[in-house]
Amino acid sequence: MAGTPTSQDRRRVCLAETSAAFVLTLVLIGDGLQAGAALVPTGAADPGAIAGLWVTSFVFHDAIGLIFAALLLASAGSATLASGVLQRWTGWFAIGAAVVNLLAAPSIFGGTDYTAFYSASGYVTLIAQGLLVLWFAIAGVSMFNIGRRRKAAPALDR
Numbered sequence: 001m002a003g004t005p006t007s008q009d010r011r012r013v014c015l016a017e018t019s020a021a022f023v024l025t026l027v028l029i030g031d032g033l034q035a036g037a038a039l040v041p042t043g044a045a046d047p048g049a050i051a052g053l054w055v056t057s058f059v060f061h062d063a064i065g066l067i068f069a070a071l072l073l074a075s076a077g078s079a080t081l082a083s084g085v086l087q088r089w090t091g092w093f094a095i096g097a098a099v100v101n102l103l104a105a106p107s108i109f110g111g112t113d114y115t116a117f118y119s120a121s122g123y124v125t126l127i128a129q130g131l132l133v134l135w136f137a138i139a140g141v142s143m144f145n146i147g148r149r150r151k152a153a154p155a156l157d158r
């Protein structure tokens with residue numbers, strides 16, 4: 001199980017926290033661009049400006065965001081496997097999700113067709129972003145279960 005954290009473990013955690021901050025920043029910038037497109041009054045709206053804001057958000061949500069999400073998942077998975085804090089399969093899931101996010105990052109070059117599989121707004125980006133959200137849910141449940149097991153462990157020793 002988990003032992004004393006080493007300096008390598010601390011570096012992994014620092015990398016995960018830093019990349020999580022980057023992911024959050026990129027998502028907020030992309031959401032701000034989409035909100036700017038939505039807030040333009042319809043009567044005075046320039047379709048080119050709205051399309052520009054909307055498509056520019058794809059860069060933050062997809063291409064750059066998926067690369068930093070992959071970095072977050074890889075560093076968190078690596079820290080999980082090295083420290084043994086969570087179950088090993090959660091670390092392997094994070095690393096697998098990181099690979100999917102890296103494979104989906106070049107989809108920005110596939111256009112913006114919503115019905116295409118490999119495009120900036122297609123199914124591959126939905127799958128990659130969904131795996132990030134799923135890993136957060138899995139890690140949260142896994143942390144909750146570890147806390148319950150640690151509370152129950154002293155009662156079993158009696």
